[in-house]
Amino acid sequence: MFLRKITLLREDIPDFNKYPFTVPAIRGMDVLELDSEVTFFVGENGSGKSTLLESIAYQCGFHTAGGGLNNLYDVESSHAALGNYIRLSWLPKTSQGFFLRAESFYHFATHLDQLAEEDPTFNYKAYGGRSLHHQSHGESFVSLFLNRFSDEGIYLLDEPEAALSPARQLAFMRVIYQLASRGNSQFIIATHSPILLSYPNAKIFSFDADAIESITYEDTEHYQITKGFLNRKERYLEELFLDDEDE
Numbered sequence: 001m002f003l004r005k006i007t008l009l010r011e012d013i014p015d016f017n018k019y020p021f022t023v024p025a026i027r028g029m030d031v032l033e034l035d036s037e038v039t040f041f042v043g044e045n046g047s048g049k050s051t052l053l054e055s056i057a058y059q060c061g062f063h064t065a066g067g068g069l070n071n072l073y074d075v076e077s078s079h080a081a082l083g084n085y086i087r088l089s090w091l092p093k094t095s096q097g098f099f100l101r102a103e104s105f106y107h108f109a110t111h112l113d114q115l116a117e118e119d120p121t122f123n124y125k126a127y128g129g130r131s132l133h134h135q136s137h138g139e140s141f142v143s144l145f146l147n148r149f150s151d152e153g154i155y156l157l158d159e160p161e162a163a164l165s166p167a168r169q170l171a172f173m174r175v176i177y178q179l180a181s182r183g184n185s186q187f188i189i190a191t192h193s194p195i196l197l198s199y200p201n202a203k204i205f206s207f208d209a210d211a212i213e214s215i216t217y218e219d220t221e222h223y224q225i226t227k228g229f230l231n232r233k234e235r236y237l238e239e240l241f242l243d244d245e246d247e
């Protein structure tokens, strides 16, 4: 493990009425203690998971649109609004790792193609040997996990399941397991996947309340709704499609 603590520098915040401090979970944040190789951020859409993850990436020196320390490319990266208002406590510090952002992964793939154009020796070795644009969305994620992720580093992943089939999500959990069990990799993952969230002994932080708090897997809405739906699909669908006058 590397990153042990994330502290919101409350005394430095000029205005709590401006984004990102208008987001309840961020506004109420104090100190997050990380004590597992795998940490999940979970919560409703818009609850602040990406905002916090991006600010961690910013503090790590990673491109906030996705990439590692050496990936400088020109795409509209967000300003990491929260980036200057958090403090990361490391033991030990690492600058190795990667920020995967599903929504801007296309731009990262283009950035690699540009590198290949400029440098004929660039062979996509860390990305499966060929342009990420020549692989399917899911294949390109898997190439990244298998080739770019190495024994040491902090991996910040924003909805990695976005491109992965359920089978590939399970395979991805094995990649996490192999890296994390060697003791030198740390993962912080914002996700909506009930499969990924089941990773054993992970810390799960929920962003659904007025502060970010640790919860169990079974207490996540993702687990409860998915389980309820799969157990009683007909009942759920019946209620979902009830005509207004029937209610």
Ligand SMILES: Nc1ncnc2c1ncn2[C@@H]1O[C@H](COP(=O)(O)OP(=O)(O)OP(=O)(O)O)[C@@H](O)[C@H]1O
Pocket: 019, 023, 043, 044, 045, 046, 047, 048, 049, 050, 051, 052, 190, 207
């Ligand atoms: N640059 C911005 N300016 C103002 N508001 C923003 C900005 N970026 C995000 N927001 C708002 O902040 C809130 C938190 O957004 P964020 O992207 O962190 O949510 P999230 O939990 O990652 O959601 P999702 O699960 O949908 O990805 C949302 O209400 C969003 O509309």
